[in-house]
């Protein structure tokens with residue numbers, strides 16, 4: 056969920072700054088300064104999401120449809136499968152109409168916005184080293200956006216609204232969570248992630264060295280510690296699932312799925328000559344091992360030609376893109392002005408709900424927000 060809360064209003068007449076794209080020289084506007092909030096709710100806990108909306112009375116600040124009946128007045132933009140699955144629930148419980156916006160369009164709009172407007176959004180992560188990457192707006196396109204949610208979409212992005220979903224795979228975040236649950240009896244994703252942090256994939260994965268007597272297979276560029284076969288050791292060892300540590304299973308599973316995604320992403324980047332691959336989606340969660348595995352996979356297969364990059368607001372691309380799609384209701388100015396306004400801001404400060412500044416960490420904490428200013432044409 057993404058929502059904006061304004062904390063002050065200042066107005067002014069701006070005659071000539073050519074700020075608005077539609078070419079009107081003179082424009083009177085109101086600038087709202089406030090915060091863009093980012094919150095996540097698991098699908099299984101959609102009731103908590105609705106309770107939050109109701110408590111904050113956010114449904115009263117959606118778009119209004121004057122022609123609609125009283126109960127249908129509040130229109131909230133929504134994207135992804137949930138916009139279809141929960142449409143009736145939101146209408147019945149909160150009187151909200153979910154205005155469905157295409158998921159791929161939202162992912163791209165959200166990624167483009169963050170990469171242009173937010174300071175220290177993108178970063179590389181390899182061998183435990185996180186380095187923020189400054190994106191030159193003039194050199195942003197083209198890139199490959201890999202969104203790892205339940206499944207994986209791979210989108211070639213050529214411009215603000217120019218993109219093509221070029222590939223995908225059903226081996227994604229839901230695979231890690233689903234298989235992880237079955238194999239380790241974990242009851243939450245965070246528990247599974249914590250397990251994977253502590254595990255050793257070499258207990259279960261068959262390594263090149265296990266096959267080549269501890270030697271590298273250097274002729275084809277494989278070291279002895281490279282994985283030859285994920286979960287391959289379980290074939291020859293006379294052990295049952297219970298004989299393996301859940302941590303090691305979780306680690307091997309995470310490695311296998313992340314490696315696979317990294318390799319398919321690289322192959323699509325190669326196919327279109329793309330040098331930058333931005334990974335989004337909540338599967339990543341800023342998890343060091345996941346990011347390192349994706350980075351190693353892209354680096355290894357591209358021989359250093361392509362680069363894996365990550366986003367601080369990785370899981371909010373779709374929701375942010377939906378937020379920005381209020382254009383049909385005359386909110387284009389807010390979005391574009393916000394983008395231009397914000398892009399001129401050297402740095403967006405990240406704040407927690409109580410307004411305290413937070414350091415820019417690798418992953419957005421729940422309800423972390425971005426101080427921002429948006430401009431509304433009166």
Ligand SMILES: Nc1ncnc2c1ncn2[C@@H]1O[C@H](COP(=O)(O)OP(=O)(O)O)[C@@H](O)[C@H]1O
Nearest residue numbers: 097203204205206228229232244336337338370
């Ligand atoms: N707290 C969590 N609960 C469940 N899944 C989570 C959680 N945090 C991260 N994940 C991972 O994120 C995936 C869903 O990612 P998300 O970007 O929300 O995609 P979707 O569009 O499919 O909802 C899950 O399949 C799981 O791998």
Ligand SMILES: CC(C)(COP(=O)(O)O)[C@@H](O)C(=O)NCCC(=O)O
Nearest residue numbers: 135204205206207208222223224225
């Ligand atoms: C269908 C989806 C776009 C839905 O997005 P999600 O909710 O997984 O983020 C995604 O799950 C996906 O692209 N799955 C892979 C389909 C394929 O094999 O290309």
